[in-house]
Amino acid sequence: MIPTGDAMTGDTARHDAGPAVVTGWCAIALGAAVVAAGASGGIAADSVPLGLAATVVRGGADLAALLVAGAALAMILAPGRVPGAGRMLIAAVPAWFAVLLVEAVVRSSIMAGESPATVRPADVVGYLTGPAAGTGLIVAGTATLLLLGCAAGLPAGSGHGAGPAVLVLVIAVAGAAAPPAFGHAAASANAVIAVPGVVLHVAAALLWVGGLGAVLVLARDPVLLADALPRFSRLAGWSVGVLAVSGLLAATARLGSPAELVGGAYGALVLVKIVLLAGAAALGGLTRRRLRAGRVPVLAWAGMEIVLLLAAVGVAATLTRTA
Template identity: 35%
Template sequence: MVPTLTRVLADGAAVLVLGLAVVPWLDTARYRAELAGRSTNMMAVAAWVWLAAELIRLVTTAADTAAVAVGDLGVRTAIEFAVSTTAGRADLICVVAALLVVAVTLAARNPGASLVVAGIAALGTAARTLSGHLSESALGGLAVTLHALAAALWCGALAAIALVVDRRGQWARVLPRFSQLSLWSVLVLLVGGVVSTAVVIGSPAELIGTGHGRLLLAKIVVTAVLMALAWHNRSRWLPSARGHRVSAEVSTRRSDTELALMAVALTLAAALAVTG
């Protein structure tokens, strides 16, 4: 349970950092600096949470690998785990990425800095896939990395919009650009998901006959529901928001519904990564 919780916390914080870094670029140039300023404080908090979760994960995983209690884990053992194992190197990259994001958010508050943070967060998200069950397959590894990045961009951007966009005019400007971004993200997510599933699942029976398969099946179902809801919102909510015919409060509530499903999908993905 603890590994899954720390993975959910770390992944969720990283996804939010990525989204908060991207959201200023979904607005027009005239208002971009305003959104960048509003998102930076939240980004800094999310970065600290990300860093703490990654450090906890690194230490607990090192202790588990060494078959010792966390309190008995030596510094040398932890360092050896971090530099000598695939899982340790992935954890270390994520720790460094989170630390760099903390440093950047403390040093600068502008759209340019947001792009730097977005790149670092994407690197941290990609690094996590190095220790997954598909890391030994070139095709599977590429597919799951693209899948993870697309999911992080889609979920993170929507979460960031819900947090920092609070006026009808902002929703009218930002939501159409997010819709285009999410469309491409979903396409990449689907392709990556199909390929990675084909690599890891030997037969459809494994989706029901194994614990890992059932988790994967649950994630597929939740993702399908989420995509159906997103398509419904794209056809109904988007035109209303673009035409200033829906309030900011209604837009926030609709985004919260999508985010609740995204949180379930993220939890299932974390459980898959831990059990894989």
């Protein structure tokens, strides 16, 4: 599903995604979240600062989960040969936990009708122990603490062994899926369909987007890429299928009728997300055909695909808030 690019030589992938690069991709996703929230009415005119804060922290939590998943997938696709994956994991997990703490404060301030600066600890506790959405944050926070333990147990110079990496991936899926699953999905009249659909949707998204990021790192080493690309190509194909089916289930459970796709803010966001994911899937499919034909694409193809996917992540963050 993913393009290769101009490769650099080297026996081991020693290159990490630099902070500036990671920050750039994150800015794209957060920007998409803010634009989607504003265009759909997800940010109320009388509470713009809180609406922006809630959108950014939710998108930030999703992005941290993607970084964790990408680090784990790099270890799985090229065991022992991507030392930067362990460092990314150690950096991303605490960041994820910190964003969740900020989100708890922002959410509790919205519920209490106060500024985040004046929120009391009792308000935060009340939010976390009250609505189901608070439970989702508790589950996500617990997942990040478990991930800290996994990261601490990784060998120095990491990436060795897929076992711990698979565990990291499973916990990351649980942590990323908890807020939407305990929020709008659980509150849906068709929760029996919506909740499993959301969990599968999040898992597929983490595998596709996180795996894409891992492959972009591996693309600098032609030897590693030759080993990793076929595995990820199969994984991405299954992820796209699961993403489509689970997204349809989740949307069906949330929307009363197909007419709501064009008659409301939530439906409009669903349509935008469908277009973005379809565009990314089309790029991936085109790349796959080029590879089979022996034509090597450039990294620009991967860049376009990941821009569309990160924009979809931003829209998903808004959907979580507006549902």
